[in-house]
Amino acid sequence: DAKTTQPNSMESNEEEPVHLPCNHSTISGTDYIHWYRQLPSQGPEYVIHGLTSNVNNRMASLAIAEDRKSSTLILHRATLRDAAVYYCILRDVGGSQGNLIFGKGTKLSVKP
């Protein structure tokens, strides 16, 4: 599986936007970019995913570079509840299995 690189940690202030970067320079044409997050003492949860175009949902936005070698997860107004580890994961829809391969992710801290 193609790998991703994320900063170990980031800090944000409450109610400010947060931009979480992810590099995936070896991404292939069939790789979708997925983001999951893990709140303290909980299982991971799906945030958003995309292939080429920018995507928006109720939780976040995903901005994908034109060459697809990087992407940014955008939380428009961080809340204390957004403090979590955020994982950027590539998933090959051409593969035969569905498991996610987690890296170390970015630990986001939100200050009141």
Place this chain on the structure above:
Amino acid sequence: DSGVTQTPKHLITATGQRVTLRCSPRSGDLSVYWYQQSLDQGLQFLIQYYNGEERAKGNILERFSAQQFPDLHSELNLSSLELGDSALYFCASSEGPRATGELFFGEGSRLTVL
């Protein structure tokens, strides 16, 4: 609430013992995944089952085994337990077998081996 149910939530046992963790997937999901999360290793994929058949294998030890039953619930059996097996074990489920849908995770089973 993800719809994935894991039991027990907490388990304390001794080295050398055997335990069974249980997972009920979301209604309608045919794939079940098991993950181990320890402090130093992060989230490690163990194994995937799809409709009763093993679909993918990750870093699962030979002392560990899993199965998915006809009613689609799954069990992860851990035997000859060692101190290093202490971890959070997560189960996840998805509709299909491939990487086309999101995974829904349970709240985990925390295993402590003393």
